[in-house]
Amino acid sequence: MKDKSSIILAVLVLMAFVAIPFLIDVDTSYIGFFLFLSFCYIIISQGWNLVAGYTGQISLCQNAFFGLGAYTTALIWLHDITKTGYYFDPVVMAISGLVPVILAILIGLPLLSRLRGDYFALGTLGVQFIIQVVFLKGGDFTRGADGLHLPSTVFTSMKPYYWAGLFLALFATAVIYFITRSRIGLALRAIMEDEISAAAHGIHVLKYKIFAFAVGAFLAGISGSLFAYYLFHINPDSVLNLNWLFYPILICVLGGNGTIVGPIIGSFFITALFSLGIVYMAQTHPIVSGVLIILVMKFMPTGLIGLKDKILSRG
Amino acid sequence: MLEYLTFGLVLQLLVNGILFGTMYGIAAIGLSLIYGTMRIIFLAHGAIIVFFAYICYWLFTLLHIDPYLSLILVIPASLLLGSGFYAGLFKEAAALEDKNISLLIAVGLMYLVEQLMLVVWKANPRSISTIYTAIVFRPLGINIPFTRLIALVMAVLSAFGVLFFLKKTLIGTAVRAASEDMESATLMGINPHWVNVVAFAIGIGLGGIAGVGLATVYSFDPGYGFIFAIKALIALAFGGMGNVFGALLGGILLGLLESLSSFFIGAGWADAITYGVFLLVLTFRPQGLFGGST
16 A cells, blocks of 8 residues: 555656656756756765665765766767767767776775775775876876866757656666665665674675675766766866765765665755755855754754654654 | 985985874874774864864964964864864764764764855965974985974874873773773773763864964865865874874875875875875775784
8 A cells, every 4th residue: 555655656756757848948947957967966876875875885986986977978979989979879878887887896896895884985985086086197088187078069958958867867766776675685785784694694795785886886977977968078176076975975864865765855955955055145055065964964864754754753 | 307316305205204294193193082982984174173274374363373372272172172073963973883974974064164164264275474484404404394393293292192191091091991892891880971072072182283283384275174184094094093103103104105106106196196005005904004903
């Protein structure tokens, strides 16, 4: 019964999102960009959600995966490697997701096998800095701090962005939904609860951890690719920015880490808050976000999702 | 480049590294105390250090208080701020099994302090220049600026001070016991909140000293804090988490690594080298380079 009503609700919400471009002109209204940005955050946050919320590994290099995805898209486009050469190429986006997966496996093997908890978080933070330096010093290939300029003349309308964003956000949510409802999800949860006992029950801990880490990297890469198509100017400052690391974490934690709906609520909430902040108090809005993180963590560590349970249990 | 390489130059690079590294060292000792008792990675530490550098800057430019004299004000203020942070922000979170919450509170605090500094002091770099900023000692042809030497002395003194406190006083012993095993320490009648307050206060207190050192030696801006915190964490990992003297040595090692690699390989790549070594240390010697096997 509960499942049925939540499926109906999900379908209704989805239909509302499908209807939006027909009701509102997404090209002229700020809502178009707002929803596109929210979708980007949903994709990258669902990735972090799987790694940290379901598997319990705090990865602090999602921005490296995001940037790698963006750079992959830009480089393939500029050098026309796949010979398809058109705008919003699904093949390019898939490759942009897979390149971070390779990095995730390469760094996951040594880091996840040897480091746990805080040490893993610190290690991934180090990786993220190394990637930044590599792109900054990449010579002619990445063109250093100036970065890559894509032909922005192809931009005609916000509509393709809206549809691609909506589809990918749905895709990311579905991927996480089906992974967490499967045997793999059960294994991931077991690892989060108690690694040693999980290993004793015959779960190959390293394999599952790397799987979760790679899926997180894949989603971050796709999100980066999508954002690169919008940004047209890819440089370390824009796509390897630490905001791409901290905002997804904030979104997951604020929405409810380790839940499917949490990152979605969190993305809309945070994007709305920051958009309002940028419009109404341009310089001081990061202060508000800092205060907000502290307040949420202090008073409702389970996130906005937990708030619902709290209200329900009181009534 | 190698034809310029003389004995004096190498010596200068080593000295620069050591003088640089002690700053990371004191920051790392503070982090080490906080991590030791509460298992919190206090990412906001760098932002706090820069904040105290700005306080020192303000005391100097507005009230004309000598930077070293301002330590008399900065140290009590930072001790108070540290206990305030614990009581106001981390008290509940430190007791939780889930350490992500305290990590995220630290991230939130970092954002908050950094942005406040941006609003109050703007983004352009500041530095303090006093009459003795330009004094440079030249033993054996090596340049040793006076302010850096004082920073080194401050770092070594505070490291010994903390070590003395931990080894010789009762509350220090309690802090050490709690770092080793919080549960047993609590069973022995040690109040965990009291120990945590002391560790936090001293940690931030060292941050205050580092802030004054920073203000007199380098130019600083609000964004510098995060990098500084990361460097302190690296120094901490080199020395081994929870090892006071190791943290200072780790800082010096990090300073040497940076100074040598930026000369021989290039300034931009120095960071990558540092993080690479950091990853190797984390992977193969997570107990630190100087600690025994634990």
